[in-house]
Amino acid sequence: MSLRNYSDKKSVGVIGIGSFGAAIANLLAEKSSVIVYARDQEVVDEINERHTAKGRALTPTIRATTDPQLLCESCDTLFPMISSSGFKEVMGLFAPFLHPYHYLIHGTKGLVLNLPPGKTLDNVTKLRRENLCTMSEVIQNETVVVRVGCLAGPNLAKELAQKQPAATVVASRFNEVIHEGQRLLRGDNFQVYGNSDIIGVELSGVLKNIIAIAAGALSGMGLGENARGLLVSRGMVELIYLGKAMGGSTKSFIGLAGIGDMVTTCNSTLSRNFTVGYRLAQGETLDAIVSDMDEVAEGINTVRLIRLFLESTDLRAPITENLHKVLFQSFKVETALQYLMKYPFNVDIDFL
Template sequence: MGSKNTSETPVGVIGAGSFGTAVSNILAEKNKRVLLYARSAEKVATINASRECAGHKIHDHIEVTNDLEYVGQSCNVIFPVVPSANFRSMMKELAPYLRPYHILIHGTKGFDLNIDRKKIDEQNPLSREHVRTMSEVIKEESSVVRVGCLAGPNLAREISDKKPAATVVASHFDEVIRVGQNLLRNDRFLIYGSNDLIGIELCGILKNIIAVGAGTIAGLELGENAKALFISRGLVEMVHIGKALGGNAQAFLSLAGVGDLMATSYSNLSRNFTVGNRLAKGETIDEIIASMEEVAEGVKTIEIINELAQTYGVRCPITETLHRVIKKEMTVNEAHRYLMKFPFRAEIDIV
């Protein structure tokens, strides 16, 4: 078994959703104190009473709190795992309690928009300067310097069920990677490292688009050949737009790229896959979002990437088509007939 962490300094996790809970349970196996933050006092009371969160038992070493000041002042290492739409506001609340010595390793696979949508038009199109990854939000909103992210094939339910898995800790700082590895690694959870922080973040964000599309193929029962075709073309599309946004093509061939893409594009445990599956069954995007307990980041990402692709002149036929489906300009069946006729380029060297 992995060595135990004998330090009494607690480790923090912000966000008591399925992945935040899974990360907390992993941390608690090697750390005597883990502080898990949930926003509402009611949720904290419910979790503490049942010792369950997101459908799973929580480790005895986990203390649940709704006090961000307590988390910030008690923990040197914090794992923020909240939806991208709430990430900046969370950081604004947490920032007064953070110092340069803190290490933050986030697990959020989405974009933050730092501009009012009303200000976007043909004269001022959406661009990379308007879009932030979560590591960029952390640095903008706090004094924290040592920042990293978690990305990989990390279906929360499988991790909570203690099935084998792996993730990538990415950071510009080797120390952050070592800390993440020491805190999280155990006999069934492997931790790889990467210094390509932005590239790894983009992998986790962009694969959600392809997972939505893969879900539609499953929903229409088009078969595994069609799904493999779609995912392979989706990977190429991820690389093209990822490079335009500052990512390194090599990242997309890693565990955080193709590995995460495979897991989320084939599993009913993936929220984004589920969105696509339900779209193919005839539900509207509004009905699906209203009924989901947790956020599927891919829906928001489709809209953002559709605009960014236009700004940078990158053709992203899969994203464009899914955007039309979500906007009810095309049915799922029409979308797949369109993509089967689309003149995709021959296989190219994406590296």
């Protein structure tokens, strides 16, 4: 049976089939026919023949293709679930086949560089907001799609795959995108909230990864819940200041996509970013950790980009700044912690 004829109704597309992409595809398959896109023909064959993706179980009705045109013609709503490092390239690949009537709801928690010709991350000393794109901005820059949304929240892929209770936020400037995301994803064990502040929701998912790395480092040092509570609360303040400077709303940061996701990833060994921090505190090098991970820990690149963004502002972000030293300047985790404990915070909350 050809994919075009798989259902009388329009199918729903998922672009990328990593752990989160697989979990979202399975959730969507509870209500809709689903087609996933993967570049690797072996992965596509595995999905179509064995109903697994790199060993992860998929609903048997899910089908796969390597053809972007087929996916765009078969589906009006697409869910890009790919790492930030490959996001712009994949959107460029899909761009010729996308139309203004398409809905794109991404689930990527990262940033993409937007630099003038000749400039790279290695030869710039500061980044301004216009040099950093969220994934919704990449979609709008690279395609003709207008109705863009994002998914963010405490959504650990392994727990979603186990059908444990969870919730997410669908954010978009367009109510019809929010309603479509809710219609397609909401189920007995999965609640879907809406938010019109897409930039704030995207930045919540991006910036909390920084704090998750730091939380893993605390755990790797054997520190307790008092230290973690201190980190999460001060990390939340830092996230809000950074997020507001980049165009987000405080209300989004204190919601499910902000504090909800931060609490989850700062307490879970299932989080890739938490794992990076934990292993750093155990004495492993960043290169060794990255080479050993199956999927990207987006927080590593985020720390580097936000550190350069700080150079164009008068903001101070001590957790981010010290974590940058740990990740990229051979700073000891213990030394960074001592510095943070001596940082002259005088007021608890001063952003309300």
